[in-house]
Every structure is written in C-alpha cells, then in structure tokens.
Amino acid sequence: MNVAFALGAVVAVAATILMITRKNPVHALLYFVVSLLASAVVMFVLGAAFVAALEVIVYAGAIMVLFVFVIMLIGPERIPIPGKAWIGPSILSLVLLAEVGWVLAQGSFTGQPAVEVTPKQVGMALFGPYILGAEVAAFLLLAGLVGAFHLGRRAVQDERKK
Amino acid sequence: MLSWTWCIPALPLAGFLVLAVLGGRLPRAATATIGAGSVFLSFAAAAAAGASFLASPPAGGSFTYVLWQWITAGSFSPSLSFTIDALSVVMMLVVTGVGFLIHLYSTRFMADEEGYSRFFAYMNLFVGSMLILVMASNLLLLYLGWEGVGLCSFLLIGFWYKDPENARSARKAFIVTRIGDVSLAIGLFLLVTTLGTLEVKEIAQKAAAQWQTGSTLAVAVAALLLGGAVGKSAQLPLQTWLPDAMAGPSPVSALIHAATMVTAGVYLIARTNALFILAPPVQLAVGIIGAAGVLLAGMSALTQRNIKRVLAYSTMSQLGYMFLALGIGAWSGAIFHLVTHAFFKSLLFLGGGVLILAMNHEHDIYAMGGLAKKSPFTFWMFLIASLTLAAIPPTTAGFSSKDLILALAWQSGGAGRVFWALGLAGVFVTSVYIFRLVFIVFAGPPRAEVHGHGHAAGKNGQQAGPVMGIPLAILAALCLGGGLLALPHDLGGSPYILSFLNTALPAGSIPETPLRTEWILQVVSEAASLLGIPVAWLVYRRSRTAPAAAAAAATPGQVAPAARLPAVARFLQSGWGFDWLYDAVFVRPFVWIAKVNVRDVVDRIVADGVGGLLMLLSRAVRWTQNGRVRWYAAGLAAGAALIVAAVVLL
C-alpha cells in the first residue's frame, strides 16, 4: 500500500505543477482533474474511502464541470506569464513549505497502520455531534445557490441589453 | 503699631494699580497727586514705623510680620512676611523719603512729556517693589522685589521708547542684570536644597551651625549671591549697563540708578552677611571688586562729555566704596555710605536734570558753560552736592561716611591697607572729576547763546519752580547735616546711626580707631580731596580751547561727536573697553550663531525630520496599495508565512 501512496502523491504533485504552468485554461483544468483523482487514491489508501469517492463525485465531477461550463461560455483566453514572475511567489511558497517541514521534522517518521473509517461512522458523526455543522453547510449551499442565481440573471440581462 | 507696616509697600503698589488702569483718563494734577502722594503716605508710614521702632524696640532687635503662607511645597514653605529691624527701617526711610522728593520733582520735570501717567505708574511700581525688597524677611520675597525693580528699571530706561537707542539701552540693562539675577537664583536654589529655608534669620543660624568657615558650599553660595549683587549694583564684571541706562529721564536716573535700585546689591550682601562671614575668600572678592570699581569708574568719569554719564560712573565708583566696606566687614559703614550717597547723588542728578531741561535736553557739558550766573540756585545746590561727594566740609554727609570707610579699611590691616590706598586714590580722582564737571558747566562765560532758541533763554531765567526747587533744597540740607548721624569721634560726634544699625548687623571685628590715627587719616584724605580742585581747574582751562569748535557744531539734545582725544582718554571714556570686550567675546559669536542657525538646526532635525520620515513611510505604505489583485494575494501569502513563522519559531 505504500506504493499506492507514493504513486498517488507523486502524480498529484506532478499534475498540480503542470496545471499551474499551462497557458490554456482547459489543459490546466484537465490536469487538475488528474490531480484530484490522485488525491482520491491517497485518501483511499489512508482509509477514507467515503470521502475519496465524494472527492471524485463532487469535486472532480461537479465543481470542475462548472469550470468547464464557464470556459465554454467565455472561451479560452491565453494570457501570457513572463518567466520572471515565478521567482517571487516561488520563494514565498518555499518559505511556507520550509516552515511546515520544520514542524513536521519534530515528529518521528514511524508508520502506523492505517485505520479504515467506514461511511457509517462518518454518517453517525455527521448527524450526531456535527449536526449543527451540517445544518450550517446547508445554509451555505442555499446562499450560494441564491447568489449564483441572482448574479446569473444579471449576467443574462446584461447580455440581452447589448 | 508695627503690624500695619504692610501699608508701606502696599500704598505705592496701590498707586501703581490706579494709575495703570485709570491713568490715561485722569487729569495731570490727579495723576501727580496719586503718584507722589502714595509715596508720601508710604514715607509717613515708614517714619511712624521707624519712630515706633526707636521708641520701643522689639525683642531681639527685629519684628517679623507674616501676612500669609505663600508657598507650601513639602518642607519648604516660605511666607509673605516683612521684617522690621534697624536695617530695613533705614532702607525704608531712604527709599520712601528720597523717593518722595524725586516724585515731587518729577511732577514738574515730566510735565511736558507724554506718557505722564505711565511714568508715575512705573515709578510707583518701582517704589513698591523696592520696599518689598528691603522689607522682605525671606530671600524669595526679596527676589520678587529684586525682579520687580529690574523690570521697572527696564521700563523706565526705555521710557522714551520711540527712540531705538533708548530701547537698546533698556535691553542692555535688563540682559546684563539678568545674568546677575540668574546667579542669584541659583544661589537661592542651593540654599533651599542644602538648608531647606530662605528665611534670613534661619539661614544665618543653620549655616553657622552646619557649614565650616570657608567650606566649598559656603563659598559657592556666597559667590552666587555676589554675582547677583554685582549685576544689580553695576560692579565688575557686570557694570557695562549703567552708563547706557542714563538714556532714561533724570528722575529715573536719580531714583533708580543712584539712590535705590543699584544699592540693592549692597543691601543683599549686608542682609546675608552671615553667609559672607562664612566665606572669607568671597568677602575678600567683594572688597577687591569694590576697590577696583572705585578707580575704574572714577577714571572713566574723568573723560566723559555727557553730564549724566559722569554721574553714572560716579555712582559706580561710590558703590565701589560700599562694596569695599562690605569686603572688610564694615557692614554698618557700608549702609551709612549708602544713605549719604542717596542724598548727594540724587541731588546731583536732579540738579543736572534742571540744567538739562533748561538747556533744552542738551547733555554735552561742553555745550554748557557759565550757568552759574544763569541758574544760581541750581549752581549752589549742585555745588553742595559736589562738595559732599568729594567729602569736603562743611558738607558733613559724604565726609563722615567716606572717612569712616577709609578709617575702618586702614584699621582692618593687611588687605585693608591696600584698600585704604586705593580708596584714597579714589578720593582724589572723585574730587577731580566732579569739580571738572562743576567748572565746565558753571564757570566761565555763558555759552547758552550758541543755541538760538528763545525758549532756552527764557527757561534759564525763570528756573526751577518751587516744585523742583524744594526737593533740591531738602536734599542739600541733608547733605549738609546728614553726617551728624555718625560724625567721627575726633570731631566730637557719636555714631548714632551706626549703633542703631548694629542692632541688626554684626558689629564686625575691626579694632577701634585710636584718635590720633583717625586725625591723621582724615587730614590725608582731606588733602587728597582738596588737591583735586586745582587739578580740576587746570583740566577745565585746557578744555576751554579745544571742544569749543565742536560744541558750536552740535545741535541741541545731541552730544557733540568725540573730539580727537588721545588714546588713553578714549580708552577711559569707553569705560576701560569693557563694552568692546563683551561685544567681541559674547555678543558677536552669539549673533553669528543665530545667523547661521536661521533655519534652526534643532527645528530641522526634529520637526522636518519627523515630518520627512513620516512622508517616507507613507510613501512606502502607499506603494502597497496599488490596486493589483495579484499583489494583494502575494501580500496575503507573505503575511501567512510570517505568522506561521512567528508561531512555529517562538
């Protein structure tokens, strides 16, 4: 199983790096999907099969599809990025990464057997102690829905005016 | 009786308030009445207090009257309180008595001037402050009066403020005496911090108990007090202001710069004699300063053209005698000379004022001449005063006091003998300069025809009216008879005023003068004085030729430009070059620094610097708000990195 973990990790990182360097947003999007799938594999290896499935279905399946729709509506716009622009942000991120690494270095890198957490457990947790969070998430989704609807209507009206 | 002595300073101050508020609206007669009247009432009160004091002297020789608690700061709580003892009684009588005569005189003298009420308001304020000074029982109240008289001196010197020269003289007087005032203030601070009190009696007791004779602290305090006295009394090294102070009206010169304010320094040293006794080096310095001043000022007076400047240097010289007396420990002698000096010096100034007014504000003695025939009364008054100054009988005042000082100087031995010699030389020089003045102004043919103003001729005819004449006469009488207060033993006199003063001042450790020595000393000093008269006559004869041409070119009110005097004479005339010295050493560098610092370095560093720094910072901060989204995102990332670092590392 370590192999699966390693493979999944490598693919995720590689795909993400490729994603941020693509000029064509469609290509970037597809690379991101690959990255998501690789993340799902990692999650599965860690014993969280339920959320691995959720990741694929909701994240890669619904959210990325939204992005595809928007790209279809707008059309791919290729905006170039000069090579110099990568230096500063890279340094920042490396600093952040170094800090994370430093913290992690405090711990011992001994492995422990992965524990599988079943969907049933997740469900019981979600509708047990975290019931309030679930309700709030529902509110959030409602708000997002209404907001998107309202803004979308405006966009259509704007289009009609032109 | 003595509990209402607070009236004595209060009356002139009340006069000042009334005149300051209402003066402009009152008629001249009312202003004059209030101005001179308040001082007269104060004199009456002082006389009553003096009589009461003599009749039934309080225990311990002094009576302290506390008005109220002035300041309470921890353990230091000076009160507003007055001391009535022999010294303050004598000073009070001099200030109010001579002051009243001068006020009376100036009601007529200033009659043609604008600012009449302003003049009397300032004069009353001065008299009030001076009385506070001499009656104060603690040094803080004394300092209040000290500052008050300094202010009034400034205001009155610059009375005719429209002329910038007068303002300059007033400024110079104020600044130079300020240096002395600062020294005095520091001395007071030292006293408060070391002895915890400023009450004169307590200082005397505590200092004697706690300090060794000649200890550093005593010397420091005494030296600082001396600094203050030197400033106010125009002695070395702060003497440069007095000749220029003659820019004020003659009554001002008489009252402030002859009789009272300049004697404040002498009074201060006499009051705080305990501290000076504890610091022999400083007391010696007092004597040295006095002796040097006698000769320095006397020789400068020999060459002056302006009648008031001669008298100013004469004042400086006589104050030198008082300092000399204080230096050898003759406390009462110094005060006695202070009293007689008030009589004859104010008479000289007031008489000079009559002449100046008659000559239409002419101050140059070479432009005057032969006034003996034109103004006989003034001539006789002036002559009496001059004889007193030169200590020549039958005028007893100057004779007694100066003789006393010289005799005591001789008797105190050692340095005293040197002082005696210098004082004797001073007697000769005094006689020469004052009689030079008398001859040039009064003798010979009249020169009044040089000035073509009929006004002047008319004024000369009908002289000083009774309003101006009576004060002159009274002062002359005091000059003639004042010496009887303490006639020398060998002439059959008895030291009334000295014994009276010795109830407040230490009697001193100078041995009694044997009669024979006293005779010899008197003869010697009389010879010196009398020798001065023919020498002055010779000087007068020589002067008749040269400056006549220069005087012809002079305009009224202006002193003729300096004739070609030999270098020595010019040096003496400038007061031994002190003005030039101070200008070069202090004034010019200071003005240079001020010019260089026109943009003010400190201001630039602090104000402009802070401002510039803030602008730099704001520009830097503004740079971060550039409206670019990615820039903000980068900022977020950087902030996150910093915070995580802070949390992780700390």
Add this chain to the structure above:
Amino acid sequence: MASIPYELGLLLAGVLFAIGGVGVITRRNLLMILLCVEVMLNAAGLAFIVGGSRWGQADGQVMFIFLISMAAAEVAVGLALLLLHFGRSRTLDADALKASERSPSAPEAVGDER
C-alpha cells in the same frame, strides 16, 4: 492497511498547498486564479483526512465534507461573478482590474434603472 508515516501525508498536503499558492499569485487569468484556490482547498482537505486517519476518527472526513460543500458554494458564486465581470470588460486579465480604469462603468453597476 499498511503503515504510512502521517508526516509524509501532511507534507504532501503542504506541498500541494504551496503549489496552489504559487499559482494564485502568479497567474493573471482570473479563472486560473480560482482554479488554484481550489487546489489549495483540496490540499487542506487532504490534511484533514490524514489527521482523521491518524486518530481513527470520523472527524477528518466530516470536515472534508464541510470543506467540499463550502468549495461548491464558493465556486458557484465566484464563477457567476466572473461571468458578470467578463460581460462588462471582455477580458479575464487580473491586471486590468485596477479601480481607476473601472470608474466609468462603476455607477452603472450600482444604479439599476431596469
């Protein structure tokens, strides 16, 4: 399940997060920026999973569910805004978003005469 050092999992999450951060700052295409934000969210979620798996509790997964729902709502509204913006300025360049250049059209956005 084999033994996996959880520090590595967290490290993976950190690396993905960092990469996403670089992308957010560097890219000029608004769409790409949003996409990179999603990368960061995913990485955070991964970290949650790792933590939950370490302790054998469902809390990590529950947090991941909340995270996904939040991401969904955010993407919906964000993309709607993006479309609105594109409708006005015809470009997705982030550098063109300077306020001074948008002022002529701003009142039009505030006032709704329809």
